[in-house]
Amino acid sequence: MTQHIKVACIQTNSGPEIEGNLNAIEPLIRDAAKQDAQLIALPENVCMMIRGRASIMAHARAEADHPAIPFFRCMAKETGAWILGGTLAIRLAPDKLANRSYLFSPAGEVAAYYDKIHMFDADIGAGEKYRESETFQGGNRAAVAETPWGKIGLTICYDVRFAYLYRALAKAGAGLITVPSAFTIPTGTMHWQVLLRARAIETGSFILAPAQCGVHESNRRTYGHSLIIDPLGHILADAGEEPGIIVADLDLAKINEARHMLPSLQHDRSFEGP
Numbered sequence: 001m002t003q004h005i006k007v008a009c010i011q012t013n014s015g016p017e018i019e020g021n022l023n024a025i026e027p028l029i030r031d032a033a034k035q036d037a038q039l040i041a042l043p044e045n046v047c048m049m050i051r052g053r054a055s056i057m058a059h060a061r062a063e064a065d066h067p068a069i070p071f072f073r074c075m076a077k078e079t080g081a082w083i084l085g086g087t088l089a090i091r092l093a094p095d096k097l098a099n100r101s102y103l104f105s106p107a108g109e110v111a112a113y114y115d116k117i118h119m120f121d122a123d124i125g126a127g128e129k130y131r132e133s134e135t136f137q138g139g140n141r142a143a144v145a146e147t148p149w150g151k152i153g154l155t156i157c158y159d160v161r162f163a164y165l166y167r168a169l170a171k172a173g174a175g176l177i178t179v180p181s182a183f184t185i186p187t188g189t190m191h192w193q194v195l196l197r198a199r200a201i202e203t204g205s206f207i208l209a210p211a212q213c214g215v216h217e218s219n220r221r222t223y224g225h226s227l228i229i230d231p232l233g234h235i236l237a238d239a240g241e242e243p244g245i246i247v248a249d250l251d252l253a254k255i256n257e258a259r260h261m262l263p264s265l266q267h268d269r270s271f272e273g274p
Contacts, residue, residue: 001148001149001150001252002148002149002252003251003252003253004249004250004251004252005038005039005149005249005250005252006035006036006037006038006039006247006248006249006250007037007038007039007040007041007176007206007208007228007247007248007250008032008035008037008039008040008041008245008246008247009041009042009208009209009210009211009226009227009228009237009239009245009246010025010028010029010032010040010041010042010043010210010226010244010245011043011210011211011212011213011224011226011239011242011243011244011245011246012024012025012028012042012043012046012212012213012243013212013213013214013215013216013222013243014043014045014046014047014048014049014212014216015049015216015217016048016049016050016055016059016216016217017048018047018048018059018061018067018068019067021046021047021048021049022047022067022068022071025042025046025047026071026075028243028244028245029042029075029079029081029083030075030079031245032081032245032247033079033080033081035245035247037081037247038081038082038149039081039082039083039084039147039149039152039176039208040079040081040082040083040084041083041084041086041178041180041208041210042083042084042085042086042180042210043086043087043180043181043182043210043211043212043226044086044087044099044101044156044157044180044181044182044211044212045086045087045089045182045212046068046085046086046087046088046180047068047086047088048060048088048089049182049212049216049217049220049222050216050217050218051217051218051220052218053134053135056089056097056135057095057097057135059089060089060090060091060097061088061089061090061091062090062091063090063091063100066088066090068085068088069085069088069102069110072085072102072104073104073108073109074108075104076104076105076106076107076108077106077107077108079106080106081106082103082104082105082106082111082147083103083104084101084102084103084104084154084178084180084208084210085101085102085103085104086101086180086210087099087100087101087116087156087157087180088100088101088102089136092137096135096136096137097135097136097137098115098116098136098137098139099115099116099132099136099156100113100114100115100116101113101114101116101154101156101178101180103145103152103154103178105147111145111146111147112143112144112145112152112154113143113154114139114141114142114143114154114155114156115137115138115139115140115141116136116138116139116156116157116158116159117138117139117140117142117159117162117165118138118158118159118161118162118165119132119133119136119138119158120132120157120158121133122187124184124186124187125186126186128184128186130184132158142154142165142168142169142172144169144172144173144174149175149176149252150173150174150175150176150252150255151172151173151174151175151176152174152175152176152177152178153166153169153170153172153174153176153177153178153205154177154178155169155177155178155179156179156180156181157179157180157181157182157183159179160179160181160195160196160199160209161191161195163198163199163202166199166202166203166205167202167203167265169203169205170203170204170205170265171265174203174205175204175205175206175231175252175255176205176206176207176208176250177199177203177205177206177207177208178207178208178209178210179196179199179207179208179209180209180210180211181209181210181211181212182211182212182222183211183212183222183223184221184222184223185221185222185223187223188222188223188224188225189223192211192223192225192227193225193227193235196209196227196229197229197233197235198233200229200230200231200232200233201231201232201233201262202264203231203265204231204255204258204259204262204265205231205255206228206229206230206231206250206252206254206255207227207228207229208228209226209227209228209229210226211223211224211225211226211227211239212224213225213226213239213241213242213243214241214242214243223241224239224240224241224242225238225239225240225241226238226239226246227239228246228248228250230250230254230258231254231255231257231258231259232254232258236248236250
């Protein structure tokens with residue numbers, strides 16, 4: 001297994017139109033590749049940030065018809081990088097979608113995909129409400145991908161509040177875990193950094209969390225601050241509040257060092273409930 005990898009998180013301010021968003025992210029992917037990034041990660045809803053069930057359903061595509069998939073295949077082949085294509089709204093049935101994250105290999109193949117398990121159904125105050133389960137069908141399986149740098153675990157946004165998923169990925173061998181996100185401003189201000197650092201510390205894993213930022217269609221606002229975090233919870237890079245790219249060189253030996261220092265993944269115990 002290769003012990004070093006250069007990673008990039010691309011932070012975007014995506015709009016409602018798929019083609020326009022793909023045109024906007026192409027130069028960012030190329031720029032990340034020019035900085036020698038071997039793994040390039042993009043955020044949740046990377047090619048369609050739109051509100052309301054009717055609008056989302058009208059714009060969603062089936063996997064076979066989604067233009068982002070051949071786009072990412074092509075970009076992976078051209079750049080020679082592994083690309084996490086954020087998440088796409090994939091039509092499963094006439095009335096239900098999946099919020100799906102894809103990891104593409106440099107050969108342009110889908111190395112793994114993951115359907116978001118935990119649906120963001122929340123009332124976060126000031127009349128801001130979300131009911132992801134009305135439009136999306138939650139996934140029912142965790143996912144890891146085999147890469148030259150070991151196993152990478154896939155998660156999405158609201159999943160970060162469910163520590164057991166990250167523990168399961170780490171126990172399955174994942175030393176890098178991706179968290180493409182579109183966090184709200186209130187929840188981002190309160191919890192974004194602390195949750196991601198906690199997931200890194202608890203699992204002894206590197207966390208790559210590319211995020212949406214700024215003001216989107218229908219005045220939706222997202223927090224930004226894409227992060228790359230090491231297995232001891234240190235922040236290696238923070239993208240701030242504007243679109244752009246962050247990169248970091250990861251020494252994968254730090255995974256075993258952290259897990260040897262704090263071997264909590266080996267200390268599970270069964271117990272009776274309260």
